[in-house]
Amino acid sequence: MKEQGVKWLQLRMLxxxxxxxxxxxxxxxxxxIIYSLKDGSLLDSGSFVGFANFAEIxxxxxxxxxxxxxxxxxxxxxxxxxxxGLFLAMLLNxxxxxxxxxxxxxxxxxxxxxxxSMVGWRSMIGDQTALVNTVIQAFGFExxxxxxxxxxAVFSVIMVKIWRSFPFMMVxxxxxxxxxxxxxxxxxSIDGAGKWRTFVSITLPQLKTAxxxxxxxxxxxxxxxxxxxxxxxxxxxLDATQNLIIMSYKYAFIxxxxxxxxxxxxxxxxxxxxxxxxxxxxxxxxx
Amino acid sequence: MIKKPLIALVFLFLLVISIVVNxxxxxxxxxxxxxxxxxxxxxxxxxxxxTMENYLFVNDKSAFWQQxxxxxxxxxxxxxxxxxIGALAGxxxxxxxxxxxxxFSVVLLLLQMFPFVLVMLPLFLAFRSLHLIDTLTGVIxxxxxxxxxxxxxxxxxxxxxxxxxxEEAAWMDGCNRWSTFTRIVLPISGPGIAAVSIFTILLSWNxxxxxxxxxxxxxxxxxxxxxxxxxxxxxxxxxxxTAAATLSALPILIFLLFVQKYIAYGAASGSVKG
Numbered sequence: 180m181k182e183q184g185v186k187w188l189q190l191r192m193l194x195x196x197x198x199x200x201x202x203x204x205x206x207x208x209x210x211x212i213i214y215s216l217k218d219g220s221l222l223d224s225g226s227f228v229g230f231a232n233f234a235e236i237x238x239x240x241x242x243x244x245x246x247x248x249x250x251x252x253x254x255x256x257x258x259x260x261x262x263x264g265l266f267l268a269m270l271l272n273x274x275x276x277x278x279x280x281x282x283x284x285x286x287x288x289x290x291x292x293x294x295x296s297m298v299g300w301r302s303m304i305g306d307q308t309a310l311v312n313t314v315i316q317a318f319g320f321e322x323x324x325x326x327x328x329x330x331x332a333v334f335s336v337i338m339v340k341i342w343r344s345f346p347f348m349m350v351x352x353x354x355x356x357x358x359x360x361x362x363x364x365x366x367x368s369i370d371g372a373g374k375w376r377t378f379v380s381i382t383l384p385q386l387k388t389a390x391x392x393x394x395x396x397x398x399x400x401x402x403x404x405x406x407x408x409x410x411x412x413x414x415x416x417l418d419a420t421q422n423l424i425i426m427s428y429k430y431a432f433i434x435x436x437x438x439x440x441x442x443x444x445x446x447x448x449x450x451x452x453x454x455x456x457x458x459x460x461x462x463x464x465x466x
Numbered sequence: 467m468i469k470k471p472l473i474a475l476v477f478l479f480l481l482v483i484s485i486v487v488n489x490x491x492x493x494x495x496x497x498x499x500x501x502x503x504x505x506x507x508x509x510x511x512x513x514x515x516x517t518m519e520n521y522l523f524v525n526d527k528s529a530f531w532q533q534x535x536x537x538x539x540x541x542x543x544x545x546x547x548x549x550x551i552g553a554l555a556g557x558x559x560x561x562x563x564x565x566x567x568x569x570f571s572v573v574l575l576l577l578q579m580f581p582f583v584l585v586m587l588p589l590f591l592a593f594r595s596l597h598l599i600d601t602l603t604g605v606i607x608x609x610x611x612x613x614x615x616x617x618x619x620x621x622x623x624x625x626x627x628x629x630x631x632x633e634e635a636a637w638m639d640g641c642n643r644w645s646t647f648t649r650i651v652l653p654i655s656g657p658g659i660a661a662v663s664i665f666t667i668l669l670s671w672n673x674x675x676x677x678x679x680x681x682x683x684x685x686x687x688x689x690x691x692x693x694x695x696x697x698x699x700x701x702x703x704x705x706x707x708t709a710a711a712t713l714s715a716l717p718i719l720i721f722l723l724f725v726q727k728y729i730a731y732g733a734a735s736g737s738v739k740g
Contacts (some may be wrong), residue, residue: 185562185643188558188643188644189558189562192554192555192557192558193554193555193558193559195550195551195554195555196551196552196554196555196614196618197555199551199607199610199611199614200573200574200577200611200614200615202589202607202608202611203577203580203585203589203608203611203612204573204577204580204585206588206589206592207580207584207585207586207587207588207589208580208584210588210591210592211584211585211587211588214587214588221591267480267483270476270479270480271480273473273476274473275473275476275477275480276473276477277477278480279726281480281481281484282726283722283723283726284484284487284488285483285484285487286722286726287487287488287491287719287722288487288488288490290668290672290718290719290721290722291491291672291715291718291719292671292672292673292674292689292690292714292715292718293672293674293690294674294690294691294693294694294711295491295494295690295693295711295714295715296490296491298494298693298697298707298708298711299490299491299493299494299711300490302490302493302494302497302708303489303490303493308506308507308509310489310493310511313509316509317509342487342490396578399578399579403579403581403582405582405675406674406675410674410694423581424581424582424583427581427583427584428582428583431583431587432583432587432590432679437587437591440583440587441583441584441587443583444581444583444584444587445584447581447584448579448580448581448584451579451581452579455579
């Protein structure tokens with residue numbers, strides 16, 4: 180009797196959350212699969228075409244370009260933001276005067292909206308009169324087309340993504356760093372371990388869980404990035420900075436090809452699952 | 467003991483890094499006080515002639531304040547809904563450990579992976595037939611649903627840290643589980659609620675994707691989308707754009723000053739518990 184009551188209460192407490200979350204997961208997931216098997220548009224639901232959309236996607240060179248860029252963009256962003264975040268977290272973990280203020284200042288890239296940060300970055304690298312180019316020209320070099328030459332655009336979007344992501348890495352790692360017992364460091368220094376040795380044998384192992392979780396989350400967020408790429412370059416020039424998400428957005432909402440758009444979404448999900456599985460495998464092996 | 471010169475060195479380094487990292491925002495704010503011609507031609511970082519004309523332009527000519535109010539409405543309702551629904555679910559998962567609640571946590575992590583087009587396209591088509599396009603309700607509904615998975619996890623982590631003895635004492639005194647939750651647990655959940663609020667406020671106030679898909683009318687746009695609209699319509703008004711962007715970021719920056727302690731807590735509990 181009592182157990183029954185608990186179960187009922189549990190269901191009532193979870194119910195609203197399950198309902199809302201289903202709205203943005205279960206329902207779109209099932210409809211998404213159905214759309215991906217049809218040749219519909221935004222105005223017409225279309226008819227079933229089997230796996231024709233997927234077959235067409237695999238024949239597009241645009242897809243393979245976006246696929247490669249997605250993977251490269253994700254790896255560079257995760258590694259870059261991790262290295263910067265870890266370094267700053269270790270500095271902030273030291274007893275530095277005013278570190279509270281530094282921590283706030285270093286969080287700014289993460290808390291401003293994507294559009295605000297893009298307005299800021301355009302003031303920095305938007306055109307030939309932007310700040311960075313002004314500095315470059317002051318030193319007598321040619322201005323760089325950061326957003327309109329292919330190579331520099333790829334470089335720029337990765338830098339901006341790292342800029343937006345490192346604060347998350349920093350706060351996650353800092354929270355763990357602050358829990359590491361000082362005794363361990365003292366013991367290490369008594370045993371004559373150097374700075375590097377202490378870092379490798381004490382700090383890094385302690386950070387293992389936090390590192391793993393932040394890598395998984397950051398991989399997902401970088402792979403699924405839309406804001407930075409769309410607002411900075413819209414995937415251009417010549418699709419050089421187009422990831423799978425931008426590509427599927429273009430097909431679904433601009434070219435009104437819901438079949439191709441949804442199929443691209445499903446492919447992205449599969450790639451992401453594979454990426455997460457690889458990361459989990461690596462972590463299992465480490466343990 | 468760390469040596470003094472090292473501390474001074476690290477301090478200087480952090481100072482320089484903090485400025486460099488904030489350069490895009492600093493440049494934007496400084497540009498908002500320059501005239502449009504000065505922005506296009508001058509190579510100086512500091513304004514040669516401080517002017518408020520950009521702010522007056524934003525104030526007079528655009529739907530900025532309407533969009534500011536829209537953002538406040540959307541963010542506050544999303545936060546309230548997320549806290550109510552998220553606290554209930556987080557408590558259920560924390561206290562009643564069954565197979566149902568166990569798998570729920572795994573599902574929550576998986577949800578993080580959904581590419582947004584896969585989510586938004588079916589919702590866009592469904593909302594269109596439900597006449598929820600161009601309504602703030604539609605945006606609030608989706609933002610709440612999107613912020614719930616992480617919020618539930620954060621609440622679970624917080625409730626896990628509250629010892630069960632308090633509740634057991636309440637049961638002894640004849641409280642049932644529901645009133646234990648509302649009268650005993652919720653009143654001491656301030657830090658948990660704060661962490662979830664911060665996460666949700668940032669997500670909702672800064673959200674660009676959802677309004678971009680579900681709002682077409684300029685008078686119903688929230689700030690991020692309004693800013694992009696501004697950028698497209700007034701390509702030459704770079705000063706006005708930087709002024710509008712500065713105004714829209716100001717509440718979030720002030721907010722950051724007050725809540726920075728909790729942000730670390732939220733990031734840690736939200737992610738490590740995942």
